[in-house]
Amino acid sequence: MIKKNTIVTVKIEGVTAKGFGIARVEDFVLFTEGGLTGDMLSIQVIKVKKTYGYGRILKILTPSPHRIESPCPISQKCGGCQWQNCDYKAQLGFKTDIVKDALARIGGLSNAPVADVIGMDNPQPYRNKAVFPIVPTEGGGFEIGMYAPRSHRIIPVEVCAIQHPAHVEVLKVLRRHMGSYNISAYDETAHKGIMRYVIVRTSKATGEIMVVLVVNGNGVPMEEELAEALTNAGAATIVINRHRARGNTIMGDGFRVVTGEGFIRERIGQVWYQLSAPSFFQINPVQAEALYNIAVEFAGLTGSEHVLDAHVGVGGVALQAAGKAKEVVGVDIVAEAIADAAKNAEINDIGNAKFVRGAAEEVIPEMLKSGVAPDVVFLDPPRKGCEKELLDGLVAAEVATIVYISCDPATLARDVKILAEGGYKLTAAQPVDMFPMTGKVEVCCKLVKVE
Numbered sequence: 001m002i003k004k005n006t007i008v009t010v011k012i013e014g015v016t017a018k019g020f021g022i023a024r025v026e027d028f029v030l031f032t033e034g035g036l037t038g039d040m041l042s043i044q045v046i047k048v049k050k051t052y053g054y055g056r057i058l059k060i061l062t063p064s065p066h067r068i069e070s071p072c073p074i075s076q077k078c079g080g081c082q083w084q085n086c087d088y089k090a091q092l093g094f095k096t097d098i099v100k101d102a103l104a105r106i107g108g109l110s111n112a113p114v115a116d117v118i119g120m121d122n123p124q125p126y127r128n129k130a131v132f133p134i135v136p137t138e139g140g141g142f143e144i145g146m147y148a149p150r151s152h153r154i155i156p157v158e159v160c161a162i163q164h165p166a167h168v169e170v171l172k173v174l175r176r177h178m179g180s181y182n183i184s185a186y187d188e189t190a191h192k193g194i195m196r197y198v199i200v201r202t203s204k205a206t207g208e209i210m211v212v213l214v215v216n217g218n219g220v221p222m223e224e225e226l227a228e229a230l231t232n233a234g235a236a237t238i239v240i241n242r243h244r245a246r247g248n249t250i251m252g253d254g255f256r257v258v259t260g261e262g263f264i265r266e267r268i269g270q271v272w273y274q275l276s277a278p279s280f281f282q283i284n285p286v287q288a289e290a291l292y293n294i295a296v297e298f299a300g301l302t303g304s305e306h307v308l309d310a311h312v313g314v315g316g317v318a319l320q321a322a323g324k325a326k327e328v329v330g331v332d333i334v335a336e337a338i339a340d341a342a343k344n345a346e347i348n349d350i351g352n353a354k355f356v357r358g359a360a361e362e363v364i365p366e367m368l369k370s371g372v373a374p375d376v377v378f379l380d381p382p383r384k385g386c387e388k389e390l391l392d393g394l395v396a397a398e399v400a401t402i403v404y405i406s407c408d409p410a411t412l413a414r415d416v417k418i419l420a421e422g423g424y425k426l427t428a429a430q431p432v433d434m435f436p437m438t439g440k441v442e443v444c445c446k447l448v449k450v451e
Contacts (some may be wrong), residue, residue: 019082385411395422
């Protein structure tokens with residue numbers, strides 16, 4: 001029986017989507033942070049459950065053939081990346097295996113038609129958006145950066161290999177301003193302090209930069225001076241997000257535009273998108289184009305189809321599909337996203353798309369019961385996957401084709417199993433490397449109703 005603090009020698013047999021190496025001691029599974037397939041490690045067991053536990057690397061006895069020297073000085077401390085020290089080609093192979101394993105182990109599909117993951121020619125930098133927590137430090141100071149893995153311990157970010165360079169420049173300006181005017185960071189426990197988060201979003205197409213300052217109040221001291229400094233650093237628009245509630249949710253409900261238009265613009269393929277502060281959009285524009293093309297291809301549109309997008313966001317997939325369908329209806333619970341989607345349709349002169357605000361699991365089953373009969377449904381839920389009410393509604397309506405986009409292979413596999421039990425067959429699964437240097441992977445699946 002493996003006990004806590006035991007020191008064991010293990011060989012890493014595989015990796016997980018969270019970046020853990022997988023090893024086995026008899027029938028006991030040990031997950032080890034930083035382990036790569038092929039590593040021989042001396043590890044200390046730091047946590048024990050009934051059938052599995054977690055280990056910490058003490059020494060790399062024989063390195064994996066995939067190990068390389070990390071180009072990032074903080075990659076082993078920061079929670080943003082797990083695989084800066086792993087060869088990129090190997091990362092792609094790991095991700096294909098992660099998708100296959102999830103569909104087999106959770107989805108019950110041992111021979112799922114999973115294609116090799118689509119990677120990037122230049123995988124760094126790729127992120128067009130970053131959320132940086134601002135936390136108080138001892139002595140009344142503050143720090144801005146990223147959390148260490150599974151903790152609220154902040155790792156200061158002075159350089160980042162995966163972020164757009166503009167993101168780090170924004171942090172430099174904000175650090176100077178907060179230091180110069182003695183502006184406090186928000187303390188979750190005491191519910192005091194002003195600055196909670198800074199969110200930076202950039203556009204590959206236009207070079208525009210949006211800065212969102214999340215504050216415990218109505219604004220930032222010496223706001224005009226900060227706005228001028230951020231503008232000089234390249235910010236096209238600056239938005240204040242008022243967030244006075246307790247807890248660690250990132251954004252509150254109130255938004256105020258300080259400078260600029262309150263949005264930036266991005267282009268994927270031939271479609272332009274207007275992105276406001278709270279709107280979801282893929283963080284990797286190069287891979288987003290590949291993903292959207294696959295989704296539209298899987299839909300098999302001929303121009304006569306009625307299409308429903310259950311998690312439309314700002315219109316990402318829906319507007320790409322509109323030119324090949326008769327009609328597209330998008331649903332989303334976020335009011336600002338729906339407003340952006342409608343505006344994006346207008347910007348691109350797309351007249352056959354309309355958008356409805358509401359929770360997909362509530363709105364869509366009612367639409368289907370009332371006689372709406374889509375030929376194709378796009379699903380692109382958050383990491384937690386689809387609500388069962390939505391899946392049950394699609395099964396009951398016998399929608400011919402479902403195209404499911406997911407950023408979590410585990411919840412995707414769970415939902416695919418539900419759809420398979422409802423009479424659907426998984427005919428294609430294409431992983432896309434939306435998140436290089438991490439264990440995360442985006443997957444686009446096609447499911448068809450079996451007669």
